[in-house]
Amino acid sequence: MHLKFPVTPEKLTPAEQKLLEYIEGNREEFLFMTIGQLAAKLEVSEATISRFARHLGCQDFKQLKNIVIEQNHLEGPAGKMAGTLFTDGSESSFQAANYLRQQMFYLEKTMQQLDEQTFDAAIGEILSARRIWIHAKSASASMGQLLFFRLRRLGLPVSQLPFGGTEMMEGLAQAEENDLVIFFGFSKVSWEGQVILDCQKTAGYRTLCFTGRLHAPKEEQADVNLYVYRGEAGEYHSMTAAAALVDALVVAVSERLGADGAKNLQKIHKMKKRYRI
Numbered sequence: 001m002h003l004k005f006p007v008t009p010e011k012l013t014p015a016e017q018k019l020l021e022y023i024e025g026n027r028e029e030f031l032f033m034t035i036g037q038l039a040a041k042l043e044v045s046e047a048t049i050s051r052f053a054r055h056l057g058c059q060d061f062k063q064l065k066n067i068v069i070e071q072n073h074l075e076g077p078a079g080k081m082a083g084t085l086f087t088d089g090s091e092s093s094f095q096a097a098n099y100l101r102q103q104m105f106y107l108e109k110t111m112q113q114l115d116e117q118t119f120d121a122a123i124g125e126i127l128s129a130r131r132i133w134i135h136a137k138s139a140s141a142s143m144g145q146l147l148f149f150r151l152r153r154l155g156l157p158v159s160q161l162p163f164g165g166t167e168m169m170e171g172l173a174q175a176e177e178n179d180l181v182i183f184f185g186f187s188k189v190s191w192e193g194q195v196i197l198d199c200q201k202t203a204g205y206r207t208l209c210f211t212g213r214l215h216a217p218k219e220e221q222a223d224v225n226l227y228v229y230r231g232e233a234g235e236y237h238s239m240t241a242a243a244a245l246v247d248a249l250v251v252a253v254s255e256r257l258g259a260d261g262a263k264n265l266q267k268i269h270k271m272k273k274r275y276r277i
Helices: 014-025 027-031 035-042 046-055 061-072 076-086 096-112 116-128 138-153 165-172 191-203 240-257 259-274
Strands: 132-135 158-160 180-185 206-211 224-227
Touching (some): 014 027, 014 035, 027 061, 035 046, 046 061, 116 180, 116 206, 116 240, 132 138, 132 191, 138 158, 138 180, 138 240, 165 191, 180 191, 191 206, 206 240
Parallel strands (some): 132 158, 180 206, 206 224
16 A cells, blocks of 8 residues: 655655655665665665655654554554654654653553552452462563562462463463462463463462453453553553552552561561572
């Protein structure tokens, strides 16, 4: 599909037609190029590219990139990254401050949808479980590792399930009634997540899911579902809000544990001090 601009290709100069042809044929590559890199690639001047952008009705090179993003509906990691890099509101290159402000918005959206009863139920499930199993893969693996590390420090009986395959099945087979299986299914429930929910019917364990969906189908919902806002479908999905919610859950669990949780943390501290770690 051709990009739509208020000027037809016939009205462009040969150099501008060359630029348009390259952009349409290499859209993702174009989005990650500076004006200097594009000029060198096509052997034209930066001034020619600037005139080309204005000729197409754009104020500058950055706006040209934004139009390509809007019209192309880019998908996949590269497309999402491009959407984040070139629509962050900065005038030139990526600005960390703008990105951090965006993360504040994600946290605000997560807080707006935070249901205190659901959060309290998550705490109860963790504290009442005979054993806690955590399954997390791909980008969520870091969140699973963080939750595992924090809960283990509090002295809770927690284990990590392998990412997938036979090893994941072997681990899940040990989950029993009165256990809790925690998994992550932000944009969708993975195949492994579906297996966890299906096996729950016969094994009898409870489930807790960190999700990015407010209205997931009933068959894809866990017993407790904690919502995390990570951006819209076409955006680069950060783990800022997810990490904050994981830490909030751990702090709340620590409070409920009271002296028991503090006792285990103090035990770890004494061991580290004794062995000079």
